[in-house]
Amino acid sequence: MTSSIWRYSHLALAVSSFVFIFLASVTGIILSFEPIQYTLEVSSEARAMEDVSLAQTLTVLREKYDEVLDIQTDEHHYVSATLLDKEGNYGQYYIHPKTGKLLGEQIETAPIYEWCTNLHRSLFLKSTGRFFVGLSSFLLLLITVSGVILIIKRQRGLRNFAAKIIRENFFQYFHVYLGRLALVPILIITITGTYLSLLRFELIPDWETETTTPVSTSSSEPSLDPSEFPVFNQLSIADIRKVEFPFSDDAEDRYLIQLKDVEISVNQYTGVVESETPFPFTQIAQNLSTALHTGQGSVAWSIVLALSCICITFFIASGFIMTFRRLKGKTRNKFGKDEAEIVLLIGSESGTTGQFAKCFAETLMQANKRVYIDELNHYSSYASMKHLVVFTATYGTGEAPSNARKFSKLIASTDPNQPFNYAVVGFGSLSYPNFCQFAFEVEDMLSALPMSRKALDTHTIHNKSWESFHQWTVQWADLFPLELAVSQPELAIKAKKKEHTFHVLRCTAIENRTDNTFTLELESPTAKYVSGDLLSILPENHTHERLYSIAQTQAGTLLLSIKRHDYGICSTYLSNLKSGDRLYGSIVRNREFHFNSKSSKTVMIATGTGIAPFLGMIENNSKHREIDLYWGGQTSQSFRLYEGILSEAFQDHRLSELRVAYSRENASKVYVQDLLLRDQVKIAEAFQSGAQFMICGSIAMQKGVVETLHQITLERNNKPLSYYQNKGQLKMDCY
Ligand SMILES: Cc1cc2nc3c(=O)[nH]c(=O)nc-3n(C[C@H](O)[C@H](O)[C@H](O)COP(=O)(O)O)c2cc1C
Numbered sequence: 001m002t003s004s005i006w007r008y009s010h011l012a013l014a015v016s017s018f019v020f021i022f023l024a025s026v027t028g029i030i031l032s033f034e035p036i037q038y039t040l041e042v043s044s045e046a047r048a049m050e051d052v053s054l055a056q057t058l059t060v061l062r063e064k065y066d067e068v069l070d071i072q073t074d075e076h077h078y079v080s081a082t083l084l085d086k087e088g089n090y091g092q093y094y095i096h097p098k099t100g101k102l103l104g105e106q107i108e109t110a111p112i113y114e115w116c117t118n119l120h121r122s123l124f125l126k127s128t129g130r131f132f133v134g135l136s137s138f139l140l141l142l143i144t145v146s147g148v149i150l151i152i153k154r155q156r157g158l159r160n161f162a163a164k165i166i167r168e169n170f171f172q173y174f175h176v177y178l179g180r181l182a183l184v185p186i187l188i189i190t191i192t193g194t195y196l197s198l199l200r201f202e203l204i205p206d207w208e209t210e211t212t213t214p215v216s217t218s219s220s221e222p223s224l225d226p227s228e229f230p231v232f233n234q235l236s237i238a239d240i241r242k243v244e245f246p247f248s249d250d251a252e253d254r255y256l257i258q259l260k261d262v263e264i265s266v267n268q269y270t271g272v273v274e275s276e277t278p279f280p281f282t283q284i285a286q287n288l289s290t291a292l293h294t295g296q297g298s299v300a301w302s303i304v305l306a307l308s309c310i311c312i313t314f315f316i317a318s319g320f321i322m323t324f325r326r327l328k329g330k331t332r333n334k335f336g337k338d339e340a341e342i343v344l345l346i347g348s349e350s351g352t353t354g355q356f357a358k359c360f361a362e363t364l365m366q367a368n369k370r371v372y373i374d375e376l377n378h379y380s381s382y383a384s385m386k387h388l389v390v391f392t393a394t395y396g397t398g399e400a401p402s403n404a405r406k407f408s409k410l411i412a413s414t415d416p417n418q419p420f421n422y423a424v425v426g427f428g429s430l431s432y433p434n435f436c437q438f439a440f441e442v443e444d445m446l447s448a449l450p451m452s453r454k455a456l457d458t459h460t461i462h463n464k465s466w467e468s469f470h471q472w473t474v475q476w477a478d479l480f481p482l483e484l485a486v487s488q489p490e491l492a493i494k495a496k497k498k499e500h501t502f503h504v505l506r507c508t509a510i511e512n513r514t515d516n517t518f519t520l521e522l523e524s525p526t527a528k529y530v531s532g533d534l535l536s537i538l539p540e541n542h543t544h545e546r547l548y549s550i551a552q553t554q555a556g557t558l559l560l561s562i563k564r565h566d567y568g569i570c571s572t573y574l575s576n577l578k579s580g581d582r583l584y585g586s587i588v589r590n591r592e593f594h595f596n597s598k599s600s601k602t603v604m605i606a607t608g609t610g611i612a613p614f615l616g617m618i619e620n621n622s623k624h625r626e627i628d629l630y631w632g633g634q635t636s637q638s639f640r641l642y643e644g645i646l647s648e649a650f651q652d653h654r655l656s657e658l659r660v661a662y663s664r665e666n667a668s669k670v671y672v673q674d675l676l677l678r679d680q681v682k683i684a685e686a687f688q689s690g691a692q693f694m695i696c697g698s699i700a701m702q703k704g705v706v707e708t709l710h711q712i713t714l715e716r717n718n719k720p721l722s723y724y725q726n727k728g729q730l731k732m733d734c735y
Pocket residue numbers: 153154155168347348349350351352353354393394395396397398399401427428429430432433434435436437463464
């Protein structure tokens with residue numbers, strides 16, 4: 001079955017029961033404090049002790065008090081007794097099981113817990129409410145099961161169930177992360193809740209149990225003192241639930257003792273066990289279910305239950321936010337499919353691609369273009385189409401998202417009846433082995449059509465980068481030419497980050513005219529960062545941020561390596577900074593691209609300014625882990641910018657190997673891929689020994705490097721590159 005069927009089931013179950021589940025979770029959080037509060041209020045001296053026998057407790061109580069009616073060990077393991085003291089006071093008191101000392105009166109349940117219990121069990125609607133609560137418990141069980149299947153699919157198999165989750169966005173990440181963490185407690189809560197409801201409605205048959213009667217007489221001879229009864233000496237006070245004392249002196253009246261799973265009656269004179277009645281299975285299961293469902297008797301379990309209920313409320317909220325985002329990507333069309341000149345088709349699983357496409361469509365409509373927007377699964381013929389743009393995400397192992405699965409069949413069976421230009425924009429993540437694979441497949445399918453003409457190369461977007469999308473819109477609009485000011489979709493507007501002031505320490509002059517690259521060293525008293533994080537800068541009067549990869553130097557300063565683009569507003573501004581100037585920016589955490597200092601070997605691959613984070617990682621390699629750096633630039637002059645830092649690191653053994661490729665130095669071009677191929681034996685061994693590989697630079701370089709690495713691992717280690725990427729050995733930050 002496909003993921004989407006499971007997703008729809010997961011959603012449909014949640015929609016049908018979320019009100020009840022929400023109420024049950026909130027009251028569950030409150031109720032889980034009851035056992036904790038109880039434990040705090042009752043004297044710890046009343047706790048049932050394993051090493052105190054029933055005979056001991058019984059003896060002290062009989063000595064101290066006039067009359068004892070019963071002894072109980074409650075579900076929280078506290079001992080109490082109903083008794084009449086020498087002053088004539090009668091009541092149920094907590095007692096010290098060894099000394100018989102009175103430790104206070106029985107505690108009444110606080111009204112808030114009673115109120116919550118009623119709401120939790122029956123919504124104050126008696127049997128009808130109980131039915132809905134029971135049903136919701138069962139539905140939550142089904143939601144949990146469908147959720148587990150979705151996690152397995154997302155993690156690409158059961159084997160990877162516990163593997164690291166790739167962080168797409170906050171709600172998705174924590175929905176999966178907490179789902180996995182709280183899975184067992186939630187399964188227990190739902191199974192026990194469902195079972196208790198079934199019992200309540202007598203839908204579970206009772207197994208009759210037989211009473212065994214080893215001694216059938218009710219003799220009073222030979223008479224023993226209760227403290228000498230073998231059974232009372234064998235039983236610990238912690239084993240018993242309740243002891244009812246004989247009602248009268250008649251030998252027919254016995255001690256009735258309830259243990260966890262059996263009730264026994266004991267002759268009050270001889271101490272002989274006269275009958276044993278095991279509790280029915282349903283009763284034992286009920287007791288266990290109640291303890292597990294309510295946390296009675298265990299503060300630790302009560303805390304787990306409270307946290308699980310908090311997780312359930314988070315799942316409800318995050319689930320709805322994700323669904324809302326998915327639906328938000330849908331757009332109403334002003335023109336019919338055969339009237340539109342520009343057709344935009346979307347392949348999206350969780351809706352973000354749709355939102356980018358929707359913003360693009362709206363901008364085109366404002367520019368009076370006849371636009372039609374739809375899902376790839378609805379691909380058909382479009383009578384007036386001149387331009388087709390496909391925006392698609394990739395899922396699973398390089399597969400189509402759910403609303404694009406039918407596209408390959410539809411395109412094979414639909415003949416476009418006029419020539420058209422096409423462009424494909426792939427949305428994906430470099431954290432997955434098959435980066436934007438489906439977008440490339442769509443491009444192949446479109447290029448095979450007789451009347452199609454490629455307008456632009458397939459453009460790939462890592463991690464929903466607005467910056468990258470914006471670049472593509474400019475390129476595409478230039479084809480007309482059109483002035484398009486596409487507004488940023490809400491989801492691409494990141495939560496406002498804390499802005500810091502940076503002081504410019506040094507800005508190198510651009511020496512190499514072809515490269516136009518310089519370094520900028522900054523210092524901030526407030527910003528916290530590590531190499532691999534990003535510095536976000538919002539140029540004045542501009543709405544979209546520019547991101548630069550950070551190197552944290554040994555001195556703790558922030559070093560950037562920047563290429564100045566001819567018409568680049570931000571890069572030109574940065575290149576003109578002088579020491580002493582101020583700059584404002586914020587830090588974007590990039591956890592997926594931090595250096596793992598536990599890894600004994602790291603292979604770093606970069607071209608151009610992509611070297612920046614590696615400069616910091618190498619400088620801070622104080623544990624002298626083995627680091628091999630492969631760097632590609634245009635000429636040896638390009639390398640000069642980094643030479644000082646790297647040769648120092650080499651001498652200090654912070655850098656083990658440095659391999660440089662120049663693409664414009666000699667007649668024959670050399671790229672980093674060529675160096676990797678040349679060192680393929682070492683590279684294959686490094687993968688095999690668990691080394692981490694880090695790639696930083698342009699998407700074009702990343703594509704070439706990944707292909708080469710894949711070729712090496714396949715030929716030398718008989719494993720695809722994805723095998724190592726799934727093991728977390730490959731980290732990429734490319735743009
Ligand atoms: C379970 C899962 C699997 C994914 N697999 C891939 C993949 O194989 N290749 C890729 O480039 N991106 C992959 N991605 C990333 C998505 O394609 C990317 O986040 C995209 O922006 C999501 O767009 P959407 O919200 O429109 O579905 C995957 C994401 C998830 C959650």
